[in-house]
Amino acid sequence: MKDFWRLFTSFFKVALRREMAYRGTFLAGIIGQWISYGAAFLGLYITVSSFQVLGGWSGPEVLILYGLSLMSYAVGASFFFNFSNGLIGRIRSGEFDASLTKPIHPFLHEVFSAGYNVGYISHFTVSLAIMVLAFASLSYTPTVQSILFLISALLGASLIQAAGLIASSTMSFFSVGNNPIADFLLYDMKEFTNYPITIFPRGIQFVLTFLLPFAFMNFYPAAALLGKPIPEGYPAFLPYLSPLAGALVFTLSILLWNWGLKHYKSTGS
Amino acid sequence: MKKYWIVFKKSLKSELIYRWAALWRILGAVLEFLIQIFLWRALLGTEAHNGVSFSDMLLYVLINSFMMQLTHTNVAGMIENAMIDGTVSMELLRPISYKGYLLSQMLGKNIYGSLTATVPVLLLSLFFLSGAVLPDFVHILLFFLSAILGIALLFEVTYLFGLTAFWLQRCWFIRFYLYGFQNIFGGTLVPIWFYPELLKTLSYWLPFRYMTFEPINLFLMKTQLEQAWIPILAAFLWLVGLSIADNLIWRAAARKLTVNGG
Numbered sequence: 207m208k209d210f211w212r213l214f215t216s217f218f219k220v221a222l223r224r225e226m227a228y229r230g231t232f233l234a235g236i237i238g239q240w241i242s243y244g245a246a247f248l249g250l251y252i253t254v255s256s257f258q259v260l261g262g263w264s265g266p267e268v269l270i271l272y273g274l275s276l277m278s279y280a281v282g283a284s285f286f287f288n289f290s291n292g293l294i295g296r297i298r299s300g301e302f303d304a305s306l307t308k309p310i311h312p313f314l315h316e317v318f319s320a321g322y323n324v325g326y327i328s329h330f331t332v333s334l335a336i337m338v339l340a341f342a343s344l345s346y347t348p349t350v351q352s353i354l355f356l357i358s359a360l361l362g363a364s365l366i367q368a369a370g371l372i373a374s375s376t377m378s379f380f381s382v383g384n385n386p387i388a389d390f391l392l393y394d395m396k397e398f399t400n401y402p403i404t405i406f407p408r409g410i411q412f413v414l415t416f417l418l419p420f421a422f423m424n425f426y427p428a429a430a431l432l433g434k435p436i437p438e439g440y441p442a443f444l445p446y447l448s449p450l451a452g453a454l455v456f457t458l459s460i461l462l463w464n465w466g467l468k469h470y471k472s473t474g475s
Numbered sequence: 476m477k478k479y480w481i482v483f484k485k486s487l488k489s490e491l492i493y494r495w496a497a498l499w500r501i502l503g504a505v506l507e508f509l510i511q512i513f514l515w516r517a518l519l520g521t522e523a524h525n526g527v528s529f530s531d532m533l534l535y536v537l538i539n540s541f542m543m544q545l546t547h548t549n550v551a552g553m554i555e556n557a558m559i560d561g562t563v564s565m566e567l568l569r570p571i572s573y574k575g576y577l578l579s580q581m582l583g584k585n586i587y588g589s590l591t592a593t594v595p596v597l598l599l600s601l602f603f604l605s606g607a608v609l610p611d612f613v614h615i616l617l618f619f620l621s622a623i624l625g626i627a628l629l630f631e632v633t634y635l636f637g638l639t640a641f642w643l644q645r646c647w648f649i650r651f652y653l654y655g656f657q658n659i660f661g662g663t664l665v666p667i668w669f670y671p672e673l674l675k676t677l678s679y680w681l682p683f684r685y686m687t688f689e690p691i692n693l694f695l696m697k698t699q700l701e702q703a704w705i706p707i708l709a710a711f712l713w714l715v716g717l718s719i720a721d722n723l724i725w726r727a728a729a730r731k732l733t734v735n736g737g
């Protein structure tokens with residue numbers, strides 16, 4: 207465990223220095239992402255408030271829903287985006303084979319050497335700001351319990367986001383071409399969670415709860431915090447299971463990755 | 476003109492290889508469209524809001540996403556890559572304008588993807604469009620005119636943003652600015668019908684609303700014939716103004732260009 211932390215911090219410092227080499231670009235990128243995600247929040251807010259409610263959720267409440275999703279993505283992706291996105295290139299070029307010869311598990315070596323992505327600070331700050339504003343406009347009074355609940359839900363949500371990134375990179379062991387199935391399952395399916403899932407048919411609610419549990423990322427925690435109804439007939443404790451769901455899918459995704467690794471044949475370059 | 480046609484065909488051909496990816500893209504497009512259907516069903520129900528009906532919204536989503544996909548391109552990224560590996564010097568030597576080359580390449584690359592994604596969605600939407608009124612002949616003509624101007628304007632702005640790559644060494648972030656402005660001022664995410672007054676007024680003074688939103692307004696006959704000349708003229712003037720600007724910037728860029736090895 208001590209080695210784990212030493213490795214993590216030394217890899218972390220290298221990643222930070224690498225980003226900071228282009229300070230101007232880094233700053234311009236952060237502002238650009240504020241504008242781009244700010245526009246997404248604004249669009250969602252305009253849509254919902256123009257109609258007052260969407261499936262029983264007001265404008266600020268839907269912003270919290272989207273904020274949770276973006277913030278957990280920021281946390282999960284800062285650790286796993288470079289890894290997930292870069293794996294295919296490293297396999298194609300043959301660099302990945304070096305990871306197999308290191309004295310730590312290839313998964314850990316890949317994650318550490320891919321580095322922490324500092325750029326997600328923009329997603330994090332914009333979602334934090336929007337959520338604070340949204341809670342304030344609802345005159346929500348936070349309690350110690352609700353803050354602890356929010357933090358634990360965010361951790362679970364970040365694990366779900368990370369699991370998605372890990373699972374999608376597994377495809378690179380089988381094919382070094384494009385990865386359309388993963389894009390479909392991870393990006394297109396996730397779009398549903400920008401809105402309260404209760405506006406969708408029951409089949410979709412089931413898929414998002416039990417098969418691809420994206421609803422635990424933002425819908426269930428937000429429903430518990432704001433006292434919104436969950437799909438009819440679902441157990442009332444479901445909204446509190448985000449950390450558990452996160453730990454479960456995260457473990458499954460690592461198992462999947464290792465299974466993929468067993469089937470890996472080097473490209474030989 | 477023939478040269479540009481060749482670039483268009485080559486670029487289209489290289490896209491046709493990815494048959495398998497096309498299938499998933501179709502599924503993705505259908506899913507995205509279903510989300511919009513459920514969303515607007517939940518918001519609008521069976522009534523109209525601000526004079527906007529459910530079928531208006533579906534047509535808006537269809538036309539908007541087709542036009543956005545057709546012009547989906549990352550000029551800044553292409554210039555950045557060409558500068559890093561030095562191929563930009565080759566591209567400048569070609570007996571063809573760089574802007575025209577990029578335009579034909581973009582259309583060739585996107586036409587297959589946007590058609591395969593739109594046709595299934597269009598078929599699906601026929602089930603939901605029972606109450607829709609089709610535009611009359613004059614509106615259709617005006618729509619096509621304004622849509623062609625819109626596509627040209629979309630490309631023009633993308634290209635102008637992309638040219639800044641010549642001054643910045645790394646420019647992956649440029650598309651975030653572009654998307655942000657398009658979404659806020661162009662109504663590509665939420666139609667401008669629902670905008671608050673301030674944003675609505677602002678949008679008239681920027682080029683973005685003339686890209687997809689005004690053509691859609693013509694298709695849905697929300698713009699009366701007497702007023703149709705206003706958005707069309709505005710799009711045209713923006714196009715002329717921005718072309719002059721990009722010409723000047725392009726000359727400055729070609730002078731400033733330093734190629735790393737290559």
